[in-house]
Amino acid sequence: LYASDYFQKFYDYAVDLIRAGKAYVDDMTPEETDAYRRLGKASTFRDRSVDENLDLFSRMKAGEFPDGARTLRAKIDVNAANIWLRDPVLYRIRHATHHRTGDKWCVYPMYDWAHTLSDYIEGITHSVCTLEFEVHRPLYNWILDALELPEPRPHQYEFARLNLNYSVISKRKLIQLVNEKLVNGWDDPRMVTISGLRRRGETATALRAFAYNIGVTKYPSMTDMALLEHTMRDEFNRIATRRLAVLRPIKVVLTNYPEGRIEELDAVNNPEDANAGTRKIPFGRELYVERDDFMETPPPKYFRLRPGGEVRLKYAYIIKCDEVVKDDAGNVIELRCTVDLESKSGGPTAGRKVKGTIHWVSVSRAIDAEVRLYDRLFTVPEPDASGDFKSFVNPNSLEIINAKCEPALADARPEECYQFERLGYFGLDPDSTREKQIWNRTVTLRDTWAKEVHKEVRQPA
Template identity: 50%
Template sequence: MSENVALNFVDRLVYEDKENRKIDKVVTRFPPEPNGYLHIGSAYAINISYGIAQKYGGQFNLRFDDTNPMKEDMEYVHAIMEDMAWLGCDYGKEAFFGSDYSKQIFDYAIDLINKGKAYVCDLSMEEMRTYRGTLTEAGKNSPYRDRSPEENLELFKEMQLGLIDEGVRVLRAKIDMESPNLILRDPVIYRVLKEKHYRTGNEWCIYPMYDFAHPIQDYIEGVTHSLCSNEFINHRPLYDWVLSALELKGILPRQIEFGRLNLTGVVTSKRYLKQLVDSGILDGWDDPRLPTIKGLRRRGVTKEAIFDFVNEIGVPKTSTTVDYKMLEHFVRQDLKEKVKCLMMVQNPLKVVITNLEETEYVDVDNHFSNPEFGSRKIPFSKELYIEREDFCEQPPKKFKRLSPGEEVRLRSAYFIKCNEVIKDDQGEVVELRCTYDVATKSGSGFNERKPKGTIHWLSALDATRCTVRLYEDLFLEEPSDDQLIESINMNSKNVYDNALVEGSILNFISQGEKRFQFIRNGYYVVDKLTSNEQLVMNQIVSLKSNF
């Protein structure tokens, strides 16, 4: 197969199909229902379908599966289109909408009735469940199954005209009530729903079921391969039945299932996500703790990291469970060579250098290993700030930072020694008085002695106040269906309003940079709440993984 060597089983099937069925152009699609926001699981499915279309020089469609007016909204349409654009998945000039095919789908239902392959049924939903049978017991035919095509057309017309209440009457496919696949036991293909549709208004009061509409929509769009997760594997016979029963011409779409992606530590169910957003505990659909694409974007996760993550998982045949923290590894891998390194003090402690007469300037590299990022000068002044946790008045045995009478290296600057500890009336340490050794300047070659450790710092002359937000897992354990909100980790968001960061960050941000590595802290991104008055930064990931 030379350059067309299959990368996975879906790829192989598409290649063989293209050769055997003489398909000129491979067409795939991603069909979200506009009743929620895209999430990391959506990116996994998108990547598979989009990747196949790209590999074979084909076409990739975005189609909104919007034939259920109950919870669909244009808000979700716009959000999904925006996320698709951010992900860089080109779906052509415009998206498709299932609701645009309402008349065609209705006409296909009429065709089935005329062919004697669909009938109007007056059984209640409870009666229908009783007639359906079980996995070990065959179903029974509905007493309405043998209505004539003429009677069915008349009754279906009444449904269309709004003369029938919801739940009173449905249109069912006439297949096989004894089929071992329960889905083929005369499934409902149309029902009455007297709800206003977000696009078509009140034009329709009957709507097709997903299993009937989906293969027709694929056929109308010329989709050649309908790729979906294996939760739909039992639905494939009905997908194929619809296409066959309608006696459609030309190249018919083929459904291929891949293993569903399950993620530990997060929820991706739209129902769960909506519950979380509606609870008011989170900041909305783009809360950085959520696995939504909008949440990941606000968290600072790059699309490159997302695709590296889903590509690493591959395309398995069976369902796969992956630890969500694996994504963090790819975030670090992507960012470590891309972003500038600055110093930030999250919980500042004041340091006064008592023997410094005039402010000096030291050179600091903008990246820990890549000289192409250049360098900057930062002031080494009489008043500095260090991280409060980098000082301990009575240090434990292996403490390698600053303590009374001990020496520590300030990164890219000098050795300093703590000589005096100043406390307030409550006994809290508020200031350290230190001396510096002028001979120990970083890069000078001084090696007569080595301090216990190296810490980062900021000059009071170059400190910009910043709100820093750190995030932990939203759930500490798998939440239950009835305890979702109660299962939220209330320490999943920690805010530090008095953090300080190098002033040069403002210049970098004005040049369009949004992500940075804060030395010893992690990777951070500018949050949307940042204003001229207040800089707000979200931690993307810590520097080291606990995965």
């Protein structure tokens, strides 16, 4: 439904208001109208007769007068303490083509008139607005009373707007981000629009849980983005299908594993759901692991892969790094490892304890995918608190990488949520095709921003 569907009804109600002597056509300019309202001064046209007002309003509708020449104003109280009751404008002349009604109309209702009557026509019982509309409520009620509209009538209620830190909510500011191409449209996953959240992989159930948890208040406040992210993690941990993906791959060659051999290992689909079952993942001589899971000279208490060190490959074997292969520039390009062939689940050494477990995918069976790592759009908690909010746009809010994924992801569905184990929660982007998958990171497994804030707090003065 659109407000423009009711333009004729709005007009008819305005005629009823004029007939009741509660509205008049005013010839003052917009500037004069504003000045008179501030001063609590009545327009010289306020006492026009009903017949004259009906005639002028009809001629306004017929297009006889230019833009701004006349308005229709409610006849309430020019000295009201609430300035919105000082004979507010209900209709103005504007010769403009409407995107739905074309050139049929050249008089258009103002917000308060359209809002109130749309609610009444549609049978709204609770018209919920943000706090800035609290001062409009007396006018909302006056319109219903002045027209003597029968019950049931709508009632307006106000609440504090939801403000999330590290974001902007104002449409005026969001459109600047879009128009200046600081984001990739209204559905950019970094935007807190419904379409942006949906594209990022947010679910309606998580949003409802988030809204329920923060509640409704009359007091303006700032809600921590971490609460929304916690709500997402809480839901996705229960429902997300687990898969293996390597975002920044480095090759591992298992030198004592038979060449050409591929075995199928069992992996759970969701440890939180016993009914989710298991799947087979291929394992072979050459694997990809995360570059971040290897350090040549690690710090103390580093339990991932290092020269001479052992880790368990998730769902698979224990391996030991024997050799590091580098290119001419000194960059690590390959790790040569040996595998304990008896350490797989059910094997003689399966119970052997190693402190680190890392994920992997098979080189020969991996599928390629583009992965978009989204982060918070702004670098400060309240970007629009002072100055130009656009100066705080996070230059690192999007990183695009090419990842290697287990073959089961070839059958991924866009409506399903996935956890890339040890990495985060991801969803398929609408631009994905069978030939080229595109994944959006919905949220990380842990709140990495909390650590950054903690570091900043502990910085010496």
